Amino acid sequence: MEIKIKLNGKLIKEDVDAGTLLIDWLRAHKCFSVKRGCETSNCGLCTVFVNDKPVLSCSVLVARANGCSVTTLEGLQKEAEEFGAYIANEGAEQCGFCNPGFMMNAIAMFRENPDPTDDEIRAYLAGNLCRCSGYEGQLRGIKKYLQYKKGE
Amino acid sequence: MAEFKTITKPVMKKDAMQLVTGKPVYTDDIINQDCLIVKLLRSPHASAIIESIDTKIAQKVPGIEAIYTYKDVPQVRFSNAGQTFPEASPYDHQILDQRVRYVGEPVAIIAGESEAACLKAMKLIKVKYQVLEPVFDMHTAKDNPILVHPEENWRTLSYDFYKSDNKRNLVSHEEDSHGDLEKAFAECDEIVEHTYHCKANQQAMMETFRTYCEIDTYGRLHVISSTQIIYHVRRIVSNALQIPKSKVRVTKPRIGGGFGAKQTSISEVYPAFVTWMTKKPSKIIFTRKECQIAGSPRHEMEMKIRVGATKDGHIKAIDLYVLSNSGAYGDHGPTTVGLAGHKSIPLYTGGMEAHRFTADVVYTNIQSAGAFRGYGAPQGIFALESAVNELAAKLNIDPIKIREMNMLKEGMHMDAYFHEDATACALDRCMEKAKEMFDWDNKPDCVDLGNGKVRSKGVAMAMQGSCISNLDVGSATVRLTEDGGYLLVIGAADMGTGCDTVLSQILAECMDCDVDDVEVMSADTDFSPYDSGSYASSTTYITGMATYKAGMKLKEQILKISALKLNKPIEELTMESKEVVAPDGQSISLVDIATASMCFNDIPTTVTETHTSPVSPPPYMVGMVEIELDKETGEVEVKDYVGVVDCGTVMNENLARVQTEGGIVQGIGMALMENVTYTKKGAIFEESLMNYKIPTRLDMGVLRTAFESSYEESGPYGAKSIGELVIDTPCPAINHAIYNAIGKFLYEVPFTPEKIVMAQDE
Numbered sequence: 028m029e030i031k032i033k034l035n036g037k038l039i040k041e042d043v044d045a046g047t048l049l050i051d052w053l054r055a056h057k058c059f060s061v062k063r064g065c066e067t068s069n070c071g072l073c074t075v076f077v078n079d080k081p082v083l084s085c086s087v088l089v090a091r092a093n094g095c096s097v098t099t100l101e102g103l104q105k106e107a108e109e110f111g112a113y114i115a116n117e118g119a120e121q122c123g124f125c126n127p128g129f130m131m132n133a134i135a136m137f138r139e140n141p142d143p144t145d146d147e148i149r150a151y152l153a154g155n156l157c158r159c160s161g162y163e164g165q166l167r168g169i170k171k172y173l174q175y176k177k178g179e
Numbered sequence: 180m181a182e183f184k185t186i187t188k189p190v191m192k193k194d195a196m197q198l199v200t201g202k203p204v205y206t207d208d209i210i211n212q213d214c215l216i217v218k219l220l221r222s223p224h225a226s227a228i229i230e231s232i233d234t235k236i237a238q239k240v241p242g243i244e245a246i247y248t249y250k251d252v253p254q255v256r257f258s259n260a261g262q263t264f265p266e267a268s269p270y271d272h273q274i275l276d277q278r279v280r281y282v283g284e285p286v287a288i289i290a291g292e293s294e295a296a297c298l299k300a301m302k303l304i305k306v307k308y309q310v311l312e313p314v315f316d317m318h319t320a321k322d323n324p325i326l327v328h329p330e331e332n333w334r335t336l337s338y339d340f341y342k343s344d345n346k347r348n349l350v351s352h353e354e355d356s357h358g359d360l361e362k363a364f365a366e367c368d369e370i371v372e373h374t375y376h377c378k379a380n381q382q383a384m385m386e387t388f389r390t391y392c393e394i395d396t397y398g399r400l401h402v403i404s405s406t407q408i409i410y411h412v413r414r415i416v417s418n419a420l421q422i423p424k425s426k427v428r429v430t431k432p433r434i435g436g437g438f439g440a441k442q443t444s445i446s447e448v449y450p451a452f453v454t455w456m457t458k459k460p461s462k463i464i465f466t467r468k469e470c471q472i473a474g475s476p477r478h479e480m481e482m483k484i485r486v487g488a489t490k491d492g493h494i495k496a497i498d499l500y501v502l503s504n505s506g507a508y509g510d511h512g513p514t515t516v517g518l519a520g521h522k523s524i525p526l527y528t529g530g531m532e533a534h535r536f537t538a539d540v541v542y543t544n545i546q547s548a549g550a551f552r553g554y555g556a557p558q559g560i561f562a563l564e565s566a567v568n569e570l571a572a573k574l575n576i577d578p579i580k581i582r583e584m585n586m587l588k589e590g591m592h593m594d595a596y597f598h599e600d601a602t603a604c605a606l607d608r609c610m611e612k613a614k615e616m617f618d619w620d621n622k623p624d625c626v627d628l629g630n631g632k633v634r635s636k637g638v639a640m641a642m643q644g645s646c647i648s649n650l651d652v653g654s655a656t657v658r659l660t661e662d663g664g665y666l667l668v669i670g671a672a673d674m675g676t677g678c679d680t681v682l683s684q685i686l687a688e689c690m691d692c693d694v695d696d697v698e699v700m701s702a703d704t705d706f707s708p709y710d711s712g713s714y715a716s717s718t719t720y721i722t723g724m725a726t727y728k729a730g731m732k733l734k735e736q737i738l739k740i741s742a743l744k745l746n747k748p749i750e751e752l753t754m755e756s757k758e759v760v761a762p763d764g765q766s767i768s769l770v771d772i773a774t775a776s777m778c779f780n781d782i783p784t785t786v787t788e789t790h791t792s793p794v795s796p797p798p799y800m801v802g803m804v805e806i807e808l809d810k811e812t813g814e815v816e817v818k819d820y821v822g823v824v825d826c827g828t829v830m831n832e833n834l835a836r837v838q839t840e841g842g843i844v845q846g847i848g849m850a851l852m853e854n855v856t857y858t859k860k861g862a863i864f865e866e867s868l869m870n871y872k873i874p875t876r877l878d879m880g881v882l883r884t885a886f887e888s889s890y891e892e893s894g895p896y897g898a899k900s901i902g903e904l905v906i907d908t909p910c911p912a913i914n915h916a917i918y919n920a921i922g923k924f925l926y927e928v929p930f931t932p933e934k935i936v937m938a939q940d941e
Contacts, residue, residue, distance in 0.1 A: 059208040060201025062435075064385045065467040069868035072385060100201035111199025115191050118833035121841065122675025123198025124385040124435025130199060149876045156868070158383050158436050159675050161840030162876040164833075 030093040034058070035102030043089055049075070050084040053099060060100035060127035064156070071155035074128035074135075075099045081135040100127045106134055113172040119164030121157070129155040133169060141176070185687040186896055189833035190694050192680045194433065194673070204433040206405045207464060210391040214460035215244050217450045218297035220287040220304055221473065222279035225544040225861030226313035226327075229277050229306060234287065237303035242296030245457055246304065247288040249275040252452060256332050257418035260510040260549070261408035261442040263650050263711055265336035269343050269350065269509040271328050274419050274448050279308075280327055280507035281546050282862040283472035290453040290461055313544035313861055317479065317504040320348045320541035327507060327542035341513040350505045350540035351513035355520065357594040358533025363496035366532075367487030371570045375484065375562035376927040377910070379504075379855040380477040380848075381470070381865070382551055383873045386435020388446035388465040388474065392454035395428065400455055402429045407441040407672045408712030409702045415444040416451045427451075430703045437674030438845075439550035442714045443475040443510050471866045475549025476855065478515050478540075479504040482562035492576040494567070494585040495532045497524050497595075501559065503540040508547035512540040515550065518644075519559030522797070525596040526563070526606075526640055529585040534595045544861055550714060552845065553906045556643055561928060564639040564911030569924050578638055578915065579614060583607065586640065587799075589889065597648065599794050603889035603899065605825035606640065606799040612887050613638075613801040613823040622805070624919040631811050634818070637915030638803050641907030644795035645827075645891075645900035646717035652791050653722030654708035657686060657729040659737060659776065659784040663757060663769030664696035665730075670710030671722045672702050676902060677834040678718040682726045684831060685719075685895050689730030691756045708787045716798070716900035719830055721790055723895035728788035739782050740772050796891045798899040799825040802843070802908025805880075808920040810939065813932030815917065817847055817880040822908065824884065827891040827899035835901055839884040842905025848874040849906070850913040854929050 031040050034056060043052060050073045053061045061084055064070035073084040076098040077091075100107050107130055114120050114130075129152065136143060136151045143151065148169055149162075157165065197204055234246040252274040260268035275285055287304050291297040314325050328345040335343040341351035364370060390404040400422070406412050409429040417424040434441060450461040465474075485498040501519045505512030520536030571578040587593065589604040614620065617636070625635040656668040667686050673679040683697040690696075701707060710722055734754050741759035742749040744767050752759050760766045767775075776784045805819040822839050829835045852872040856864045865871035890897035910928050918924045923938040 055212075057203075059203035059205075062205075062386070064387075065868045067467070067867040067869040070385065104200055107200040108196065111196065114199050115195035116189075116833075118189070118192060118195075118677065118831070118837045120192065120195050120198045120675075121677075121837060122385065122434060122436040123194070124205065124675075126199050127201035130201065153875045153877050156385065156873060156875060158385055158438070158845070158873060159841045160837055161842070161844035161882060162879060163840045163882045164837045166876070 028090060030090060032092050033096040035098055045090055047089045048085060049087040049089045049092055052089040053084060058099040058101050062124055062127060064125065071132060072125050072128040074131040076131065076135065081132050100130055103134060110134065110172050114165060114168040117164040117168045119160045119168050121159030125155060125157045129157065183688055183896065185694050186684045186830050187828065187832060190680060190684055190831055192677045193683060193699060194679065205386060205435055206389045206391055206403055206432055209432055210403060210462060211393065211460050214391065214462050215290045215292065215453060215457065216294050216297050217453050217461050217463040218289045218294065218301060219285040219449060220289065220301050222282060222284045222286050224279060224308055224310050225282050226311040227279050227308040228311065229286065230309050231307045232287065233305040237300040240296055240300040240303065242292035243300045244290045244459065245453065246300065247275065247452065249277045253421045255421060256334060257415060258510065259415060259444045259508065261411035261444065261712055261714065267337045267341060267513040268511060269333065269335040271333050271508050274452055281544055282860065283546060284507065288449050288453060290457065314348065315543055315545065315861055317502055317541050317543055320543050321539055322347050327544060337513065343509065343513065348542045350509040350542055351516065353517060353538045356535040360496055360498060360533040360535050363533040364487045366489065367495055368490040369570060369573050370485055370487040371566045371573065372485045373566060373926055375482040375565060377480050377558040377561060378928065379479045379548060380551060380853045381855065381871055382438050382440035382474060382476065383868065384436025384438055384440050387467055387470045389463060390446045390450050391462040392450040393460040394454060394458050399426050399428055400451060402427060402447055402451055403432060404429060404447050405434045405441055406431050407437045407674055407714055409670060409672065409704050410709060411712055412444050412447050413704050416447055419448040420452060420455055422455065428705045431672050434672060434674040438552045439554065439714060440475050441674065442550040442712065445475055467868060468866045471871060472546060472863050475510065476546065477551040478512065478548040478555065480519060480558040482519065482558060484562045484566050486566045486570055488570055488574060490574060492574055492581045492584050493530045494527050495530065497527060497531060497534045497563065499524060499536050499559065501538040503538065504543055504548065505540050506543060506545045506547040510547050511550045515555035516540050518555035521596055522556035522642055522644065523559035523563040525593040526587055526642055527585045528587040528591050528593050528595065545857065546863060552842065553903045556903065557849065557907050557910060560641050560907045561910040565914045565924060568911065568915040568918065579610065579619060582640060583610060602796055603827055603891035604799060605887045605889040608887040609799055609801040609823040609825050612885055613803050613821050616883060616885060617803040617821045619803060632807050632809050633920045634805060634807050635916045635919035636803065636805050637912040637919060639908040639911035639915065641800045641904055642797040643716055643900065643904035643907065644797055645720035645894065646792055646795050647715045648795040649793055651711045651715060651717045651721050652789060653710050653717065653725045654787060654789040655722060655726040655729040656708045656785060656787040657733045659733060659769065659773050661773050663773055664692065664698065665690060667697055667699045667726065668707055669701045669722055670707035671718045672713040674713060676838060677831065678713060681719055681830045681834065682723060685723050685726045686730050688896060689727050716902040719898050720894045720900050721792060723898060725788050725790035727895045728790060729786050732786045732788055736782055736784055736786060737772055740776055740780065741767050744775055792893060794893060796893065796899050798827065798901055798904045800904050800908055802912045804912040804916050806913060806916040808917060808935065810921065813935035815851055815913065815930060815935065819880055820882050822884045822905065823887055824901060824905065825887050825889050826901040827894055828888055828897035829886050830898050835886065836884050838901050839905045840882045843882055843909060844874050844879045846906045846909030847879055849928060850910045851929055854931065
């Protein structure tokens with residue numbers, strides 16, 4: 028079937044197999060930030076935006092994104108650098124494999140709730156697993172970033 | 180203590196910005212995507228002989244390049260464990276075997292143009308199995324007439340140490356003791372004796388096992404893999420394929436988590452075989468399910484322990500027997516079990532008069548275990564620390580006080596730790612600091628919150644090692660670069676923990692330069708100097724020392740060139756940050772020295788140094804936990820965790836803290852939720868992250884960490900290790916808190932709500 032997707036601002040028209048998952052289509056389009064960590068929608072690594080809403084791209088057919096805009100971390104490099112520096116300054120990126128999905132969902136949270144409490148942060152990001160960091164450093168980074176944004 | 184310029188500082192990891200912005204730096208991001216896809220047909224049986232296997236129809240699926248069965252691979256055995264030759268782990272693997280030994284064992288390798296083609300072909304392979312009776316129970320595995328490895332070409336390279344014997348289902352046997360054990364027990368007023376059980380744990384690193392292979396310009400096999408052990412992988416691939424090691428090159432890009440999982444060669448040999456046979460590039464990407472059923476989990480262990488003390492709390496004797504389940508293969512079996520004893524018993528060196536540590540490791544027909552953070556120590560420490568807490572309760576002595584009375588202190592001789600001396604030990608200060616941070620003395624053991632829940636506290640201590648003594652080898656190559664900085668080339672593998680950065684900090688400290696003046700390259704068997712790899716918490720301690728030595732050696736070389744250029748005796752010259760200075764004020768910059776080194780010069784400005792160690796100085800930790808326990812549902816919520824660590828000099832404040840936090844959370848997962856269970860046929864139930872629960876950020880409460888540093892003279896700038904130690908305290912500390920909540924100790928992790936409810940009802 029033919030689909031039309033605006034990927035990171037660029038319109039792509041293409042014939043795809045109807046069964047193609049969004050994650051596989053995105054990686055085939057060199058959006059390598061999109062990672063697969065499980066097959067059961069549990070890890071949050073593959074989080075991308077479809078029409079600015081965070082979705083798990085492993086659980087969405089590319090056909091479902093037809094006519095939508097899709098954003099990956101490749102399309103949010105400025106925000107990734109700005110916020111990511113706060114995570115990096117805590118050493119909380121660790122192996123980094125979960126970072127892109129975590130960054131996407133955190134950016135979604137900042138847009139939805141610019142002043143979250145610690146518990147709201149934990150709840151919003153609960154679906155983003157990280158096996159390395161123990162989460163506490165990510166929380167420190169998020170809070171320092173929010174503090175910086177408030178002062179901006 | 181000395182003031183440092185670069186080390187100890189919270190330097191940002193050198194790769195951090197690339198990682199947080201999602202750059203393509205991992206195996207599956209950097210390879211030729213137009214490669215063969217490799218998939219594995221896996222056994223549905225725990226024990227069976229393949230009577231016949233027919234791939235004729237499967238081969239006809241469009242896009243299929245090749246299908247290999249046991250008939251196609253070299254009939255030789257090798258070990259998948261990443262260990263220094265002669266490996267402790269037996270040579271019991273084949274790439275594919277006619278006999279399958281666990282549910283999930285590979286039966287056929289399928290290589291095709293697409294995953295869809297491979298999966299279609301997989302369904303068309305006809306296998307006839309002669310199903311055999313398996314051995315599941317580790318208690319009856321030793322000397323069971325049913326053998327997991329009856330084959331004649333099974334072999335061990337380390338019989339003298341480990342007594343491995345496939346005809347007894349025995350992966351290894353070990354004994355260690357000192358003092359007159361029964362005499363010491365006879366003098367004890369109270370003896371706690373129990374059997375503790377740790378189930379297997381899945382590694383659950385976020386990046387699953389994966390490997391890409393291609394043939395390079397020279398016709399050699401280039402393996403790009405998510406591994407902690409490039410040099411061991413080269414040997415393993417060479418052993419498996421029966422090709423010379425020089426024909427194999429192994430490269431490690433960024434790794435999406437390791438924890439020891441990638442200290443075993445899990446995925447490499449399959450695409451290596453495909454590419455070597457077809458001469459075409461190929462890759463294998465394990466699914467999460469494959470990681471759960473055919474990965475390298477923690478060894479299930481049962482600890483039978485006796486701890487004896489006088490009525491005033493003097494711990495005199497410890498007797499520990501460990502039975503470890505290695506599963507279908509012996510990877511890391513002989514060595515993990517050792518840590519259960521060697522890294523727990525010495526904690527009570529204080530007044531201990533005798534100890535005995537005995538261990539058996541057995542084969543069974545389940546997934547083979549491997550190396551997982553802590554490497555046996557979490558199991559042993561769970562048992563010993565739980566027993567000591569029970570002893571304190573029985574003697575009515577404060578659990579902190581009994582530890583302060585008996586704990587290992589700096590300068591003591593450790594009979595239970597390879598007769599090493601505790602050259603640097605701040606365990607006592609860790610306890611003091613933890614007590615203060617946690618406010619232990621002012622918190623009651625248990626408070627009823629009035630809503631069916633109680634709040635309670637628990638404590639545990641831990642130790643680990645800083646390398647494998649007399650074995651591990653680390654090396655560093657340091658080059659003066661043209662702009663007056665340095666290139667550091669290592670064979671250690673940064674798996675996210677930040678060793679690329681920490682080693683750069685060590686070099687920067689040594690050369691008195693900024694860490695930004697150091698570029699780092701790792702790891703590639705063609706370019707990196709030999710390194711055993713990143714495991715056994717050894718990278719900072721061993722490769723760090725090699726880096727320091729290489730820096731010092733390069734300084735000499737720089738001074739030699741300077742002496743020629745300035746026409747001064749070398750003894751008069753001193754190297755300062757960016758230049759070499761003579762007493763009369765003449766100087767030459769590093770840039771000029773580097774430039775001069777490239778013209779009519781025979782003094783090398785690239786040096787390589789190697790380091791090893793006869794000792795493995797332990798790091799220490801105290802963990803204190805506050806939990807809320809719902810007495811009706813048995814649910815435990817961690818509210819507060821205090822971890823105080825003595826890792827020697829803290830090399831990077833941020834990275835050490837995050838190591839500690841990450842380890843504690845993995846430990847909490849091990850204590851409360853991570854469970855591996857089997858069907859009657861031996862298949863693992865928890866085959867996804869849906870039912871194998873690892874902690875989310877809602878499961879860990881507040882973590883508070885601090886460092887109480889000792890100074891280890893044999894480590895770089897006083898450093899020991901931190902990576903593994905930090906997973907050791909949660910199981911016993913949480914068990915202690917559960918006891919304070921319900922008045923019962925538990926003897927098996929994970930402490931699931933069911934077990935807690937049932938313990939109350941007993």
